[in-house]
Amino acid sequence: MxxxxxxxxxxxxxxxxxxxxxxxxxxxxxxxxxxxxxxxxxxxxxxxxxxxxxxxxxxxDKQTLLQAVVDDVGQSLIATIGRILDDTLTDPAESADLEDVLVTFSTRIATDMLGSAEHATLRRLVRAQTGHPPDQSENPMADTPDEALAERFAAFAAAGRLDVPDPRLAADQFIALTFGVALNRYGSANAAEDPRVQPLIVEGVRTFLRAYQAT
Missing domain, CATH: 1.10.10.60 (Homeodomain-like)
Structure with missing residues (x-):
């Protein structure tokens, strides 16, 4: 133990x-x-x-060193999320097709971040730290990715592309509808390796846009 x-x-x-x-x-x-x-x-x-x-x-001590390693890997993953956001959800005015943009973003997160060796490493380290698989309360990245996505949704709302009174709630719901579903159902969200993931992401994006796309 x-x-x-x-x-x-x-x-x-x-x-x-x-x-x-x-x-x-x-x-x-x-x-x-x-x-x-x-x-x-x-x-x-x-x-x-x-x-x-x-x-x-x-x-x-060794326990503090383990926490530092967990934090270091978490920060690396946060940087990956930032790069994906900058590559996909940039200027709302230039995003002609919101469905395509959000599917691309979700697929990149699922494959480049959640399917990465860094993410697998993080889960193994947190398990070593706590003695059981990590849950949300022990997530070393805390709310940083969700808040970053909420900021982008707010920008899309300001440009008239989305109608999101609560950007953070919209971000949480988007995550739950897309790669969150894949993680819960299959334990993995790597769209490059599992063909079941992409259809879940596409349908999740469409459900999100039915609720939040500006009319």
Missing amino acids: PTTKTPTTKTLREGSSRKRAAILAAARELFLADGFDRSSVDAIAARAEVSKRTVYDYFG
Whole structure:
């Protein structure tokens, strides 16, 4: 059973960004390969080519280091979501077909983010951290992706393309109707690998637009 020890609260060194990155990378590799409990700070330090004292100075203890690794992977996924938003939901005036735009966005999220090795890594790390598969309350990305999508929906509403009195609610409902359905039904949303996913996304987008497309 994974440890549930509370992470350290002591003051930690900021230190060298190169060393910090090396420790995070080493910890991530060992936590995934050997498991959290079997990964020693000595082994992490050796792989990162730093001293054991440096690991403790930068992260305090192994539990805090695991949280830092989870946060690091979560931030990488948030950056991926940002790139997908910038590639697909940009200028509302240039988005001629909302259905096509939203299907493209959803498919990219399902494949490039939810179907990525990074996302699989995040789930494994959170399981190591909590002892069970992650649920929404333990999502290290919290509400960041939902809020980012809500901002784009607000922009489309301001341009007269959508009618969304509550952009955040619209974002939550959009996610639930599209790749959220695939995750709940199949446990995966990778449209590139599972042909069942794309029809769910298309129908979800159409349902969303029936409720929110401006007339």
